[in-house]
Amino acid sequence: MSDLTDDGVHLLPAAETARRLGASPGTWDRFRRHWEELRVDRARTGAHARTLHRHGHFQVSLTGAFELLAHHPRGDARAEALTDSFATDPLLAELFRLLLEFAAELDDATLWDVRVHPIRELAAAETAAAAARRPEVTLAAWLLVTRDNAEGGAGVLTTSAGTPVRTVAPDEPGTLLLTDYRRIPHARSGIRPVAASRPALRDLLEVTFTPA
Known part of the structure; x- marks a missing residue:
């Protein structure tokens, strides 16, 4: 049992994540290449651009079996579907199975609705960036895939009433x-360049x- 059930927050170090996913350095390298297929969001201008x-x-399902559903993006009608190579990447399947273990600590659902959003943030100066609130979500997870010339970007964790709980x-x-997103909405600050x-x-x- 993790501190997810007690505190609503659990941070899994990189080495432990890799061990539990059975991921080698080569596996990570293959997985991070999917982010090269994202396209820049031209609607954002100024110092901060987000693909x-x-x-x-x-x-x-509880067995870890999963099915890719039809593409109906929420929140941004311009968002494109995952590429076939991303949706079928073995590491994504292992990540689902790992996250299912944590989701089962929070709810006894037999079937889960799972949304996957790869995001690339680019910044020439520090700007605010916050995650949208989705109160129906039970478990929310953020995997850091790449950082390059970036500092900042701390996750500020608060209760639904806005009380600060933890900064990671x-x-x-x-x-x-x-995070148990029903208790701990997550917001993140913007990144800024080191150089x-x-x-x-x-x-x-x-x-x-x-829960589906």
Whole structure:
């Protein structure tokens, strides 16, 4: 049992994430290449630009079996579907099985509605960035995939009433942050460059589990 049930927050270090996923360095390298297929969101201007996150919608059963559903993005009608190679990546399947263990600590659902959002953030200066509130979500997870020339980006965890609970700042790729999203909505601050001569980059994978 993790501190997810007690505190509503659990941070899995990169080494532990890799061990539980059975991921080798080569596996991570293959997985992070999916972020190179994201496209820049031209609707954002100024110092901060964020690529259009792709979107995947799955149903996951208690056995770990999962099915990719039709593409109907929520919140951003421009978001494109996951590529076939991303949706069928063995590491994504292992991630579903790992997250299912945590989701089962929070709810006894037999079938889960799972949303997958790979996100790339680019910044030439620090700007605010906050996650949208989705009260129906039970488990929310953020996997740090890549950081390059980036600092900042701490996760500020608060209760639904806005009371600060914890601040986490994952900086090692592979770190996995999980929250009981019914109790602990998650917001993250913006990133900023370490060297001003080139932009900061952060790749994240956001996954949410909701009882189907």
